[in-house]
Amino acid sequence: MALLELEKVEKLFFSRDSMTTAIKNISCAIDKGEFVSVIGPSGCGKSTLLSLISGLIHPTSGTIKLDGKEIKKPTPETGYMLQQDYLFPWLTIEQNITLGLKTMGKLTEETRKHSLYLLNELGLGDRANHYPNELSGGMRQRAALVRMLTSDPKLLLLDEPFSALDYQTKLKLEDLVFSTIKQHRKTAILVTHDIGEAIAMSDRIILLSHRPAQVIRIFNIPDELRNELPFQARNHPAFNGWFQDVWKELESLEQQI
Amino acid sequence: MNSKYEQLHKEYKNKLTREKRLIRLVQAGILVSFFALWEIAASRHWVDPLLFSSPSRVWNMFLIRIQDGSLLTHTSVTLFETILGFLLGTLLGTLLAAILWWSPFLSRVLDPYLVILNSMPKVALGPILIVGLGPGFASIIAMGALISVIITTIVVYNAFRNVDDNYVKVIRSFGAGKKQAFFSVIFPASYPTIISTLKVNVGLSWVGVIVGEYLVSKQGLGYMIIYGFQVFNFTMVMLSLLIIAVLATCMYQLVELLEKRLVTRHQS
Known part of the structure; x- marks a missing residue:
């Protein structure tokens, strides 16, 4: 059974003279123990999606269910890790x-x-x-x-937690976070703009479009990559091919605007 | 090689010590020459000693007034009023700020009133206070508090609002409500600002209390100034001024000490 279910989630932001659709019709399910990365063009609403899942903000329409229960407000069942440690x-x-x-x-x-x-x-x-x-x-x-x-927590939300670190620290921490999460058998969603990080760490990668964010494509990372530590995965022969695939897809999105 | 660097380091340290010593020396020099010049100017009648008194006269009056106990009474009355006004102003201001933070609706409603109250010279409300609270302690303390309460509210409220939202996010992700968020994040994060308003409030409370004493009191240093002025005893005025200067400085230093002890950890 899926731990987290998003059904036709939509989020609009209102201001006096405009209204922006940040997220449009996102449906997906994440299983227990899965590690899913969310990537997409910058400013596409990746962090908004995490805030929605955490319960800090509410979807305009659609439902988000954690363990079958709809998320109404922040609960200790989801843990949140931000760009900086705070x-x-x-x-x-x-x-x-x-x-x-x-x-x-x-x-x-x-x-x-x-x-x-x-x-x-x-x-x-x-x-x-x-x-x-x-x-x-x-x-x-x-x-x-x-x-x-x-x-x-049952579900870990990681909002670009490595982006403020220097490269070496980032690589080491990726390994540590990865193995800690696996060891504690946690489910995790990682928002990142680093394609390599997404491939090296996750089981699945969800690619979002420009604002309003929609799911464009889902990449299923093969076992040989996802079972390795991120640092090893980065050196795996298959890694580069995947990198190119995701890169091209992201690039074609960039060119649409 | 090493001894050469050690030598340089030693010279550098000596230079720092010398500089510091020079600064202290000049500071002391200014103080001493001020009093010396004052004394000489008065004794040679460059200035009218009846108006400007002289250090020796002030000192004599200090000794006399200490012996008959009256100085101690006046000083302790004023000090008591100032500390109470200061604490009241700061506490009320912080409380108001917390209420405004709690209710964004209220804070938007009250915004123009705060602006008016803040721009208003609070001492102008003196007569109203005296009518309302009677000519005594209560009015003076109210004045000491009133003068600092609005500015404290505004500054502390702004500090509350400027706390990084992500800290609140962290605590809310653990399921914290507004009350928990306030006491575990907003309030401790604003310590440094609250302490620095204390420093401003020390000065303001002295202003409020002295003006309050000008208006109503039968005791206190402000009363001594007004009384001395009315009976043309400027030695008494000068004595009061000097005591106020010393006490206000002491209070300020105490707050600064408190700041050092409390705020060291707040730089992230």
Whole structure:
């Protein structure tokens, strides 16, 4: 059964003298444990789609169902990771990663220990009492990943989480996020503008058109690529062919305007 | 090789120390020469000592007034009023800002009124306060608070609004409501602004309280100034002014100390 179902989702934004259709008639289903990437021309409404799924904004028409239940408002069942870490600078790393649990009223000695265990898993065990400004960009984004995982969400929404990092950190973090997500058997949706990242990390790639965003094409990544770590996948012989395919499709979209 | 660099480093440090020392020296020099010049000018009658008094006269009056206890009473009255006015103004202002943040409707409704109240010289409301609250403590404290409350509201409300939406997104994605968002994000993120309005409010409260005392009081440093002015005792006026300068500076420094302790972590 599909974990997430979008049915004829449409989103319009209104202002006094205009109305913009950001998303038009998107239907798709994402299975449990799947890793799906969403790519498309910049400004096409990829992030809007994530905001809709997270429940922060509501579709103008159509329904979004998580586990069969319609999403009405943000729930802890979806975790959100943004372009920047947005760790709270006035809290220590430990306080930051337990923020979700605290907000949900679920912070107990047990969950706290589990959070610290996750922090340790991602190699930040010795940083629990540091403040975010004492950490590098990559470490901070890792802490943000832990923050998202501590509340044990079913669905992870990743809104270009690697785009603000330098290339080397980005490659390393892709591997780490990929293996962490697989290990915890999470379902994830990644919004990105990096074709290589989408191919290397995901099981499926959804290509969106220009605003208003519609699904143009869905690429199913073959097993030999999707089972590899992103860094290995990038070096796989099949990778380049896929890259070219997606590239051409995206390029032809760009030329339509 | 190493010792050469160490030598250079040492010279550099010495230079910094020398500069700092020079600045302190000049600062002290200005202070001392100001009082010296004042004393000489008064004793040689370059200025009228009846009008401008002199440091020695002020000092003598200081000692006398300390001994009879009256100075302590006046000072503590004013200090009490100022601190209370300052706290009230800041707390009320922050509370109002929180209410405005809570209700965007209310904030849009109240916007023009805030602009009017902010541009209005608050001390002009003095007579109304006295009529409303009676000629006493209450009016003076109200004046001390009133003068800072509107500007605090506006500044803090803006700080609340300027908190990066993505921080709110983070907390809302955990299912937080508006109240949780306010207390875990909006308020702590605005600490630095709130503290810096405290610094402004310290000065403003002194203005409010002194003017309040001019208008109604039978006690306090503002009263001493007005009284001294009326009976032509300018030594008393000068003494009050000096005490106000010292106390206002102390309060400002205290707030600055608080700022250092609270805000260090807020630079992301």
